[in-house]
Amino acid sequence: MAVRAISTLLVCTAALLLAVVVSPSAGLSLDTVREFLTREEDTIVFSLIERARYPLNRPAYDPIHLGDGDGPGRRLNASFAELFIRESEAVQSKAGRYQSLQEIPFFAYRVPFTLAPPYNFTRELYPAAAFVNVNDAIWSMYFNELLPLLAKNGDDGNYAVTVDSDIACLQVLSRRINYGRYVAEVKFRGDQQTYTSLIQAKDRDALMKLLTSEAQEDAVKRRVEKKATVFGQSVTSDGPTETGVNNSSETNFKVDPSLVYKLYDQWVIPLTKQVEVEYLLHRLD
Amino acid sequence: MAVRAISTLLVCTAALLLAVVVSPSAGLSLDTVREFLTREEDTIVFSLIERARYPLNRPAYDPIHLGDGDGPGRRLNASFAELFIRESEAVQSKAGRYQSLQEIPFFAYRVPFTLAPPYNFTRELYPAAAFVNVNDAIWSMYFNELLPLLAKNGDDGNYAVTVDSDIACLQVLSRRINYGRYVAEVKFRGDQQTYTSLIQAKDRDALMKLLTSEAQEDAVKRRVEKKATVFGQSVTSDGPTETGVNNSSETNFKVDPSLVYKLYDQWVIPLTKQVEVEYLLHRLD
Numbered sequence: 366m367a368v369r370a371i372s373t374l375l376v377c378t379a380a381l382l383l384a385v386v387v388s389p390s391a392g393l394s395l396d397t398v399r400e401f402l403t404r405e406e407d408t409i410v411f412s413l414i415e416r417a418r419y420p421l422n423r424p425a426y427d428p429i430h431l432g433d434g435d436g437p438g439r440r441l442n443a444s445f446a447e448l449f450i451r452e453s454e455a456v457q458s459k460a461g462r463y464q465s466l467q468e469i470p471f472f473a474y475r476v477p478f479t480l481a482p483p484y485n486f487t488r489e490l491y492p493a494a495a496f497v498n499v500n501d502a503i504w505s506m507y508f509n510e511l512l513p514l515l516a517k518n519g520d521d522g523n524y525a526v527t528v529d530s531d532i533a534c535l536q537v538l539s540r541r542i543n544y545g546r547y548v549a550e551v552k553f554r555g556d557q558q559t560y561t562s563l564i565q566a567k568d569r570d571a572l573m574k575l576l577t578s579e580a581q582e583d584a585v586k587r588r589v590e591k592k593a594t595v596f597g598q599s600v601t602s603d604g605p606t607e608t609g610v611n612n613s614s615e616t617n618f619k620v621d622p623s624l625v626y627k628l629y630d631q632w633v634i635p636l637t638k639q640v641e642v643e644y645l646l647h648r649l650d
Numbered sequence: 651m652a653v654r655a656i657s658t659l660l661v662c663t664a665a666l667l668l669a670v671v672v673s674p675s676a677g678l679s680l681d682t683v684r685e686f687l688t689r690e691e692d693t694i695v696f697s698l699i700e701r702a703r704y705p706l707n708r709p710a711y712d713p714i715h716l717g718d719g720d721g722p723g724r725r726l727n728a729s730f731a732e733l734f735i736r737e738s739e740a741v742q743s744k745a746g747r748y749q750s751l752q753e754i755p756f757f758a759y760r761v762p763f764t765l766a767p768p769y770n771f772t773r774e775l776y777p778a779a780a781f782v783n784v785n786d787a788i789w790s791m792y793f794n795e796l797l798p799l800l801a802k803n804g805d806d807g808n809y810a811v812t813v814d815s816d817i818a819c820l821q822v823l824s825r826r827i828n829y830g831r832y833v834a835e836v837k838f839r840g841d842q843q844t845y846t847s848l849i850q851a852k853d854r855d856a857l858m859k860l861l862t863s864e865a866q867e868d869a870v871k872r873r874v875e876k877k878a879t880v881f882g883q884s885v886t887s888d889g890p891t892e893t894g895v896n897n898s899s900e901t902n903f904k905v906d907p908s909l910v911y912k913l914y915d916q917w918v919i920p921l922t923k924q925v926e927v928e929y930l931l932h933r934l935d
Contacts, residue, residue, distance in 0.1 A: 484807030522769030525747035
């Protein structure tokens with residue numbers, strides 16, 4: 366009887382572990398996904414405001430400025446920014462940042478994961494599709510399109526602090542956009558029949574159409590623009606309202622709110638939907 | 651004549667270089683100092699809001715959780731947080747972050763400064779007093795006093811992301827508080843006679859009194875509290891005002907505004923003045 370009790374306990378424990386590790390439904394719903402995405406907007410706006418504190422600091426992004434003699438830049442044909450981001454990500458990898466599937470590095474690492482206390486993450490994504498990400502497109506968009514619009518021309522020499530603020534922007538944009546995998550997983554579970562037939566037909570256009578809600582996208586774009594006006598204003602202690610909002614028309618925002626609108630309109634939302642479609646195309650693998 | 655022209659040019663260039671490197675007055679004034687400190691308030695509030703996204707995640711701060719076998723935590727008797735902060739700072743040191751006197755690491759590094767493009771920073775501080783900082787007090791205040799009030803109890807396993815947000819808080823608090831060196835330098839220059847006699851008499855109390863303006867400190871504390879209400883609110887796209895402020899009384903702020911008031915009242919302002927006094931006591935060395 367004792368043996369049976371123990372073996373029952375073992376089976377229960379195994380089932381519980383399986384439920385925690387494999388169960389794809391734990392905690393994931395349309396509400397939690399929306400809440401996460403809405404909260405990420407604040408982090409994105411904060412990170413853009415912080416990057417905009419510093420001038421463009423072009424030498425940090427230009428390979429030739431590391432090109433003297435046999436420096437590391439010359440050998441790798443890389444900019445300071447790229448080298449710094451690689452080394453920062455390697456430390457974060459060692460610290461276990463990428464143990465969570467929500468986080469995806471821009472560079473691949475073979476750093477042993479040695480530093481952090483262990484933790485059993487629930488795996489909410491379908492394993493064969495979890496790898497999907499558009500980090501290369503985010504990298505290119507950030508440095509080639511967004512950054513020149515975000516940072517004023519100038520060079521104050523604070524390259525490490527500046528690129529550190531680039532890392533914060535890149536990390537949150539990557540997490541937000543690649544969270545499309547979670548969005549797609551929730552939507553798939555909500556209507557498995559429709560999605561399954563479209564996935565089997567590899568019908569990208571129909572999937573994209575099914576994933577698109579223009580009214581909701583409009584609301585998101587207007588909201589992030591508003592967040593840029595609220596979080597990027599100069600707050601004084603003698604403001605007119607309890608929340609200290611400066612209603613004067615000459616307010617200078619730290620980041621142009623229309624740029625944040627554009628960021629979502631042209632890049633964040635389209636790239637997220639691209640992630641959703643790619644994820645779904647691997648959802649039955 | 652050509653030789654004289656060249657040597658004149660060389661003398662002028664040397665004088666110009668000397669002016670750039672040594673001149674203690676370039677760009678530093680009461681206005682620029684105040685502007686810097688006011689802007690840092692936004693960064694501090696943003697960083698606190700970001701840290702408050704994550705639960706306390708206690709295992710990240712507890713040495714025993716790294717204590718199995720011969721792990722690095724056991725050998726160093728350090729927590730994950732400390733190890734991660736050390737390694738992150740080492741990369742930042744290699745990237746030249748601490749070439750700027752505005753930035754001071756929490757740990758000393760002998761990492762060769764190899765990564766960043768060179769830049770000649772102006773040196774606005776008096777060299778013999780520039781080393782003054784209270785990073786040990788900031789470290790202890792942050793982990794022992796502030797963090798338990800800032801983060802909700804809980805453990806979601808995201809230790810690397812969590813401690814990364816601690817690093818952002820620590821770095822900006824350190825930069826803000828140790829900026830007292832610049833404040834003291836400006837005040838010293840504005841009234842050299844008075845300060846010189848107090849410094850020579852090593853009269854800490856009189857220096858502290860001379861540096862204190864209660865009215866101004868009150869305004870700062872009220873302003874940072876207001877910033878926490880503005881930046882920590884939930885912004886919707888259908889808000890009543892152009893800047894999207896939610897005036898409803900049930901607003902839940904992401905960080906308790908009274909905690910930000912307390913942070914400045916009990917720690918930021920007193921520690922800054924401690925830095926100012928210490929800097930001044932070395933200002934004639």
